[in-house]
Amino acid sequence: MSTTYTKVKTGIPGLDSIISGGLKQGRSIVVSGPPGSGKTTLGLQFLYKGAKDFDEPGVYITLSQNINEIKNDCKMYGWDFDDLVSKDKILMIDARPFKISEESIGKDDSLYRGEQMPFEHLTKLILSSIKRIEAKRIVIDSITILEMQYDDEFYTRQGLQGLVQALENYGVTSILLSEIVEDNKIPPEWFVSSGVIQLRHSRKQDTMERSLQVTKLRGVRHSDQIHPIELSEDGLHIMHPRLTP
Template sequence: MNDDELVAKLEESMQHNLGDWGRTQYLIERIQKRQEIFQSDKKYLDRMLNEIQKIHQRDLEVEKTERTKQRIFVQDLIKCDRCESEIGLNQRAIRKKDFWFHELCYDDIPISKQIEITKQPLDKQTIKYDDYFKIEDKSSVNQFYPFQIIFTSAILISLIASIYFLFDKFFSIVIAIVCTALFIVIYKSQFKMFNNKKYNQTHTSLIKTGIPGLDSMISGGLKKNRSVIISGPPGSGKTTFGLQFLYSGARDFDEPGVYVTMSQNIDEIKNDCKSFGWDFDDLINKDKIMMIDARPFKIQDEMIGKDDSLYRGEQMPFEHLTKLLLSSIKRIEAKRVVIDSVTILAMQYLDKFYMRQGLQGMIQALENYGVTSLIISEHSENNEIPLEWFVTSGIIQMNNQIIANTPRQTIQIKKLRGVKHSQQIHPIRLEVDGLHILEA
């Protein structure tokens, strides 16, 4: 490094308020006059140069982080098969078979075409044409069942009246009885179709948790494509709750799941689960479950069941974890996700605003990908309400309480948007097959 570069570095150190201003100015003058630098001053000079280099390195990391944030989801953004534009992370999306739509684009597709999409996998090249997705009069598509019944009744009455005037009365009475029976059959079928439609609209949007006693507390299950916080102090059963939700989904309901741990070794988790008879290794080998070790400052070189360079490196904030999750979801077509726990990840943020922003982005991305997520959070009633409580669709509070002079684990549904639920505190019993929720 020549004298001019040394002077420039020292002047830069003064701008950053590094070292002693007078001593730095003294060194600059000696260098400019090409005078000898004493040994003690050389050590000071080396220290200033190292500090400047650290600042440059830090600036490069910040710039790299900003660039990463800008392109972090580029690979994982999906396109709408209706308008062919990308579906942003802040936009609602609908997935049907292998097709993705903006929510508004899907609403514009005629119902007859929507049904066809769900029945058979259509060729993507053909479904994008406007003639397939052309907008029709929705009043003609959304048929109103009572209107069909009135129309059928009018036809039958006309038929009976015609027969009455053309033939004898006995024959017309027989025809009237037959027509009445036919009308009753048609009425029942139409009424059943109408009720089934209402039932399906209500129940197909729910998924069963697989935890005995819980689904009856929440009207049959959790809302699909929503995120729910599982909150509570250490030892309240949060991790067991999340693992049981994931395992039951993969084993009983054919819904693959992704589990992310930030506090425990995966081998230890799997060994603990064997006490409940949960064989995670079998489901991992079948690509029904993926487990990711994302403990602080380290993501293991080996991800259970997979080996991919994407999963190597240092622990990352929400944006990077989101990309990791989306990639894993696509690999096994996951429907369920458990993150244990978000509190450890949030501790890496000094600014709560950026922490909440990152968490909201992750939750929105997961919901857009059509998965139901459980996000575990460390919290006790003595602490302030954590920020993550305000950005999810539901909050399930687990706790350790004294009931009838006996320590018991308990559960309470604090919030579950769009679902009728019990508001009472229910005790939990730990059985050989996992958690059981008891009556309050």
């Protein structure tokens, strides 16, 4: 297996060491997990560290949460997204299908335009955002919101394939967040992406334990083990697997 590819450091302590020093540049990686497993934190940490420490501008697309809420949540880790946004190092885009305005909820047709699966519109929005700040990193949170609009898995997979192909053609390294609820169902984004990282959480006595496992990473040597996640004051830390007697 070749190791001569350009590596993109995630900036997440402990993660790069289990993926041969970094992600493969220009590839799309799915990060899947249930609610509360740390998906959004991982995606935002990837963008923040990329812009701040590695001079790699990034675009964050939210399909589920208010941008101001996201930025306020990030302050608990010491991440000042407003500063990076003002310097055109980060672009944060609210692409939610529904917006709350004046105590009412209405459909936002600026992106969706009445279509069930607006992959084409979303792709155009992302590509124009890439050009605007010369982005090197992209995070979409979450791709599941788009998939839920279609019953036919063929059309879902076709739309995902076009989105992933467009991103990889532009050479940006992308993280697509994916919500997993059913353990026995493999989501379509796993098939079209270059890599899959699974996040999990479980209850142990009175605490929640989070963990990470790299399930697939094409062309990159990686650990197959389940690694505990520690959530500290500066974000996620990926730990060595615990040794059991």
